[in-house]
Amino acid sequence: MSYVSLRGLTKVYAGSDEPAVDGLSLDINEGEFVVFVGPSGCGKSTALRMVAGLESITKGGLHIADEEMTNVSPQNRDIAMVFQNYALYPHMSVGKNMAYPLKIAGVSKAEIAERVQSTAKVLQLEEYLDRKPGNLSGGQRQRVAMGRALIRSPKVFLMDEPLSNLDAKLRVYMRTEIARIQQDLGITTIYVTHDQVEAMTMGDRVVVLKDGVLQQADTPANLYSNPANMFVAGFIGSPAMNLFEGSVSNLDGEVAVHLGPNTVPVPAAVLAAHPSLPDKVGQTIAVGVRPDDMYDAALAPQYEARITGTPVLLESLGSEIVTHLDIGVRPMDSTDPDMEDLTGGDDDAHAVVARFSPHSTVKQGQPIEVSIDTNRLHFFDIATGNKI
Amino acid sequence: MSETTTSDATAAAVTAPAVQRRSGGIRLGRVAAWGLLGVFMIASLFPVYWALRTALSNNTAIISDTDNLLPPEFTTFNFERVLTDQSTLSPAERADFQEQVSEVGGNDTNFNIWSPIINSVIVATVITVGQVFFCSMSAYAFARLKFKGREALFTLFLSALMVPPIFALIPNLLLVRDLKLDTYLFEIDLGWLPWAAETTGWTSTYAGLAAPYFLMTPFAIFFLRQFFIGISKEVEEAAVLDGAGHLRRFFEVILPMAAAPIFTLALITYVNAWNDFLWPFTAGRNLSVITVALNDFRAQTPGTTRPDWSGLMTATFIAGAPILALFALLGRKVVDSIQFSGIK
Ligand SMILES: Nc1ncnc2c1ncn2[C@@H]1O[C@H](COP(=O)(O)OP(=O)(O)OP(=O)(O)O)[C@@H](O)[C@H]1O
Ligand SMILES: [Mg+2]
Numbered sequence: 194m195s196y197v198s199l200r201g202l203t204k205v206y207a208g209s210d211e212p213a214v215d216g217l218s219l220d221i222n223e224g225e226f227v228v229f230v231g232p233s234g235c236g237k238s239t240a241l242r243m244v245a246g247l248e249s250i251t252k253g254g255l256h257i258a259d260e261e262m263t264n265v266s267p268q269n270r271d272i273a274m275v276f277q278n279y280a281l282y283p284h285m286s287v288g289k290n291m292a293y294p295l296k297i298a299g300v301s302k303a304e305i306a307e308r309v310q311s312t313a314k315v316l317q318l319e320e321y322l323d324r325k326p327g328n329l330s331g332g333q334r335q336r337v338a339m340g341r342a343l344i345r346s347p348k349v350f351l352m353d354e355p356l357s358n359l360d361a362k363l364r365v366y367m368r369t370e371i372a373r374i375q376q377d378l379g380i381t382t383i384y385v386t387h388d389q390v391e392a393m394t395m396g397d398r399v400v401v402l403k404d405g406v407l408q409q410a411d412t413p414a415n416l417y418s419n420p421a422n423m424f425v426a427g428f429i430g431s432p433a434m435n436l437f438e439g440s441v442s443n444l445d446g447e448v449a450v451h452l453g454p455n456t457v458p459v460p461a462a463v464l465a466a467h468p469s470l471p472d473k474v475g476q477t478i479a480v481g482v483r484p485d486d487m488y489d490a491a492l493a494p495q496y497e498a499r500i501t502g503t504p505v506l507l508e509s510l511g512s513e514i515v516t517h518l519d520i521g522v523r524p525m526d527s528t529d530p531d532m533e534d535l536t537g538g539d540d541d542a543h544a545v546v547a548r549f550s551p552h553s554t555v556k557q558g559q560p561i562e563v564s565i566d567t568n569r570l571h572f573f574d575i576a577t578g579n580k581i
Numbered sequence: 582m583s584e585t586t587t588s589d590a591t592a593a594a595v596t597a598p599a600v601q602r603r604s605g606g607i608r609l610g611r612v613a614a615w616g617l618l619g620v621f622m623i624a625s626l627f628p629v630y631w632a633l634r635t636a637l638s639n640n641t642a643i644i645s646d647t648d649n650l651l652p653p654e655f656t657t658f659n660f661e662r663v664l665t666d667q668s669t670l671s672p673a674e675r676a677d678f679q680e681q682v683s684e685v686g687g688n689d690t691n692f693n694i695w696s697p698i699i700n701s702v703i704v705a706t707v708i709t710v711g712q713v714f715f716c717s718m719s720a721y722a723f724a725r726l727k728f729k730g731r732e733a734l735f736t737l738f739l740s741a742l743m744v745p746p747i748f749a750l751i752p753n754l755l756l757v758r759d760l761k762l763d764t765y766l767f768e769i770d771l772g773w774l775p776w777a778a779e780t781t782g783w784t785s786t787y788a789g790l791a792a793p794y795f796l797m798t799p800f801a802i803f804f805l806r807q808f809f810i811g812i813s814k815e816v817e818e819a820a821v822l823d824g825a826g827h828l829r830r831f832f833e834v835i836l837p838m839a840a841a842p843i844f845t846l847a848l849i850t851y852v853n854a855w856n857d858f859l860w861p862f863t864a865g866r867n868l869s870v871i872t873v874a875l876n877d878f879r880a881q882t883p884g885t886t887r888p889d890w891s892g893l894m895t896a897t898f899i900a901g902a903p904i905l906a907l908f909a910l911l912g913r914k915v916v917d918s919i920q921f922s923g924i925k
Contacts, residue, residue: 245822247818247821247822267821267822268821268822268824268825268826272822273822273823274818274819274822276815276818276819277815278813278815280813280815280816280818280819281816281819282816282819282820282834282837282838283816283838284837284838284840285837293820293823293825294823294824297823297824297825297829298824341819341823
């Protein structure tokens with residue numbers, strides 16, 4: 194039995210006819226850490242706020258711990274939330290901020306003091322209890338906000354982009370801190386972010402949303418290795434998966450995909466995993482290859498599928514060489530609007546990206562043999578975007 | 582002021598050559614700015630000084646010694662006579678006191694400034710507390726609660742800002758005069774209520790003097806609403822999730838966060854109430870607040886003797902003192918709270 198159950202949650206804001214969240218169904222287990230991820234405006238916050246009760250639910254139902262919560266007021270849902278801007282009470286000290294929900298709940302003074310102390314200890318805030326939030330650093334405010342949320346051991350813990358106001362280093366630190374605290378306390382958590390690294394590193398399960406519609410809800414590993422559709426394929430992973438238009442051929446059972454001038458044979462094991470692939474013979478489909486599944490052929494001779502490409506840009510990061518290649522066929526748009534923002538809609542930027550080992554001798558402008566791990570190819574129907 | 586300084590400085594820097602000119606320009610701008618500031622300060626403070634100088638003078642001497650910047654025939658007795666209630670003195674003491682009064686050239690009215698000051702304190706306090714309380718609640722409603730016709734209602738409130746106060750004077754007076762309960766209401770005997778049978782209604786009562794300003798002024802609502810709108814919605818939502826209902830959110834979260842504008846509003850309201858003359862003059866003839874008392878004192882000067890300038894200026898000075906004290910005490914606090922609420 195699931196602990197938090199979203200049943201076809203739908204939100205249509207007044208004055209808009211497009212739903213911001215459309216029929217979101219999801220079952221969350223007790224103690225699970227679920228991350229909502231997706232491009233800006235996809236409805237992550239709206240979904241979270243419906244769970245919190247801060248937005249009314251237009252259609253659908255919400256159950257928490259087997260109780261119908263759809264129309265219950267936020268005060269009575271036993272839910273705590275951490276906001277992007279922390280939303281601390283500026284006139285109260287750190288200790289008072291954390292004590293506030295307990296005070297309202299009518300907890301005795303002695304118990305409040307004790308719980309403030311123990312929560313402050315978990316969050317390493319003991320020395321700041323008498324300070325006002327205005328005199329704290331961003332990371333400390335962040336922890337106070339978490340303390341205020343965690344102190345009354347809510348049924349569900351919600352966080353809306355809690356780390357986006359922190360600098361990169363602190364973000365990485367707080368990421369592990371939050372994951373650790375969540376694990377220690379075992380509180381069922383829904384966490385919203387648009388940062389896929391956060392999503393992948395923190396979540397037991399990651400829910401990808403696009404235009405208010407759930408695309409895939411799965412473990413980070415599955416999301417990466419087995420994306421349900423082209424959007425998820427393009428959204429998860431950095432650099433993003435390369436997607437090409439390709440045609441399928443079947444010569445006496447030897448199935449192959451053709452990417453422009455390149456032919457990539459599809460091994461039998463992959464065919465078994467994608468049984469409907471041979472049906473697509475003669476049709477144009479989308480073929481996906483992750484940058485990590487492309488190798489400098491000189492260094493990875495074990496992969497027999499070869500294509501030839503000309504490096505147009507090399508980014509040497511020390512641990513790897515991110516190589517942008519022209520392979521004679523243009524990659525497709527993954528329809529990820531964030532990507533569009535990054536490239537400014539510039540089509541030339543859509544080169545094929547591969548991650549080569551630092552030992553590679555790849556040189557800009559010199560054509561190179563690239564080997565592909567064909568066991569890890571992805572195939573999508575172009576019309577529906579779904580995987581084949 | 583700093584704007585003037587910098588623009589002066591830039592102007593100077595543009596016309597003048599290189600580094601040396603630049604520092605010279607800044608100094609010149611500074612001097613000009615300070616000079617201007619000084620002129621304004623002297624212009625506004627001189628009357629205050631002149632009132633003090635008159636208050637510390639012998640009333641006979643000021644007529645003859647008009648050019649003296651210092652008090653002619655310096656005396657502090659004027660303060661004593663204005664602050665003394667002569668009716669508490671025995672006949673002998675009183676005669677003695679009157680003699681001293683005539684020595685400083687004052688007239689023999691029993692000024693007893695304490696009673697109008699207490700009246701003013703009561704009225705201004707009641708107005709301030711009521712107005713800040715009710716206006717902050719309605720401003721919150723206009724800023725945050727969702728209800729039908731909210732915008733229309735707010736526009737209606739605001740349009741009251743456009744009505745000159747003098748238009749409301751007579752209607753208010755009639756309203757306050759008629760504010761009395763009938764002795765019988767739905768056949769229930771209300772005669773035991775102190776104000777039930779009074780024929781004058783609320784005129785010349787504290788309630789009547791405070792009534793027009795007690796519940797609200799459009800300005801106060803407008804002023805606070807603007808501020809409430811600016812308070813982060815997330816903070817209030819956090820309070821909702823912490824379990825706070827509307828009342829808690831208003832009193833424990835919104836109000837403390839709005840401490841600065843509320844202090845400011847309270848100060849403005851208090852000063853306005855203290856300085857108001859027309860309404861208490863109209864509706865409070867038998868319950869004089871300080872402004873009305875000062876006017877009476879001026880008017881009572883018998884025609885035979887010269888005007889009692891020293892007495893009047895002493896009383897005026899004392900009348901302004903509570904306001905000055907308020908600013909001295911709270912001005913710092915207002916600045917502090919503005920800084921405090923400036924943080925996120
Ligand atoms: N109060 C509102 N009234 C009307 N439309 C809204 C409101 N809040 C959000 N929307 C719309 O609903 C959609 C989803 O918004 P939402 O805030 O849930 O997105 P998000 O995924 O959280 O985006 P971001 O990553 O930018 O925070 C957007 O198109 C937005 O314009
Ligand atoms: Mg959001």
